[in-house]
Amino acid sequence: MLPLRSVLLVTLVASTAFASNERNKLSVRAILLSEHPGDATHRVYVKGQVVTTLRFEKPVDPLKTKLIGWEGRLEPLAVVRNKVLLEPLHDLDDDEAIPVVVSLVDGTEVPFLLRPPGHNEWSWTDQQIDVFKNHESNAAMHAALLEALKKNDALIEENQRYRKEENSEDHALAALLATGAVVQTPFRVVDRFSGEDGDTKIDAQVLQGKGKVAVVFKLKNVASEQPWSMKSVRLVTLDKGRERAVATRSTVREIAPGGSGVLAFVVDGGAFVDDGKLTSLLLEVYRHDGMRQAYVQLDPALIAR
Template sequence: MPQRTISVRLVREMRNFLPPRSTLLLALLASTVMAHGREVNVRSAYISGRSSEGVDRLYVAPGAATLLRFQQPCDSAGTKMLGWEGRFEPVGCTGKSVVIVPLVRLEPEDRFLLVVRLADGTQVPFTLSGANREDARPPDQQVNIFLEPDTRETLQEQLENARAREEGLLDDVRRFYREDTPDHALAKLVASGAIQQTPFRLFKKRIIKSEGEETTVRIYKGKAKAAVLFTVKNNDPSKPWNLLEARLVTIRPGQDPEPYVFGDKKPFALRADRDEIAPGESGNVAVVVDRSAFTAENGSAELLLEIYREDGWRQAYVVLDERLTRE
């Protein structure tokens, strides 16, 4: 992932709002800690014939380079893209790889023609368009290109991909059954704004302003459970906001949660009211935590709840205390 310089804006009004050294809620703030373990979107494309008969579509987005890998070297002189000026960096062609780097967001209806010429003279065309989450198409980060689908190497690749897709479907089924719980039902109600239908009572509310977003954080108390609602307003004029992941880990009392924390992971229920937040719109991410999550070997523990946006940067965090579950 390319390095970025992000301005950090901390929100520390909470320390003045709470009693000194309160452990009920230590801080709310936006930060720029990189999320670990993010998966890379890799797929394979099988193109029949050795001419322009097969045209594969590539989905690209700014901030994510797309790498094409071929079975033979490419010819940089014969690799061209039409109308790329101002919207892409010059297409890079090195060895068996072609690198595409968008500079601006493309709309799903935008189309750009890329023709890659290989060392043996074969020309492989591609159509480039903007990634569209509504069509469940994230940006391509690596695409392995196979021009002879009947070779042993290609058939082996197809078999491995089929097995990976099957395992992915099984994971989805397992996740569905894991998330069919009362806590997930409560989280769905919180995310939809139906807080009056839950046992939770508002405890604290804070607004976090950062570059491109404004996040309102509401912390709720409840009997044997606590809840947190993140309402994100996307102020970016063109880029949608997407949730990458949420984390809930234990921390030591008084520990500074600003760096990336490596604590014991704890279970929680999460629901969002939409897959992505369009520019100018707002969306909710709700988390419900059971009292049992605060249990540690030496008694009760404080918990750090974090949410990360799609580019891997931490959007906000909350430090929670077990007393939130004592309604």
């Protein structure tokens, strides 16, 4: 049995420490306006203290462009020629929706609805939205082509990742651990921890295997309304912050209030080697809102034979 202090678990829901890429993904996208009256109002996903720009082909009329019911939640709306700048003072609540009506100098009115980003890992914050009324303009066609290529590249990347994971021993082991089938794996439990922050209860296990280390989180969402989901996981060397691969599996995509779920992570022993020397690793779990929910420091003694 390893010494109890060979690993360290800390729950940090109040922490504002973000990985460099852990704020909601900033996105530039295009919107092609439709003249069909039944089309839904376009949604704009905004985040507190992040500027979102609506960019149009023609100049915007600042006197007729307005936010509705925005007081105390956004900075005053700003119009710069063909651009509208929006900046929430803080994150919008899940049920908040703020209407915006943009009027162009040619009399065209375009309605939008400001919404907070979702809690899923594929959610984003709009950094810029290019709005096109003339679908046949060169700029509109170019934007539509880039959007299609971006979606295609994302699908290709996702399919390649799924195929790689299907053949990955570490992902297979993580799947077994997530379902509780520890006896079917080469791992044994060497440490246990638990923590609670008011919204989430966590029971954690650190497991040791042949040249591999695993961490299993059993989570219970005790929040009254907010579902819990993992936004991302990050494994880095403790000294130099170098990214390392980690296999991840979970029993559920989202944990409803009152519900429970399991996250399992498997780390290959090679991840502990940095510049030819063994080093400690830091496994960080970020929840739906980008906050760091928990971290585990893994000592290289875990892979010692």
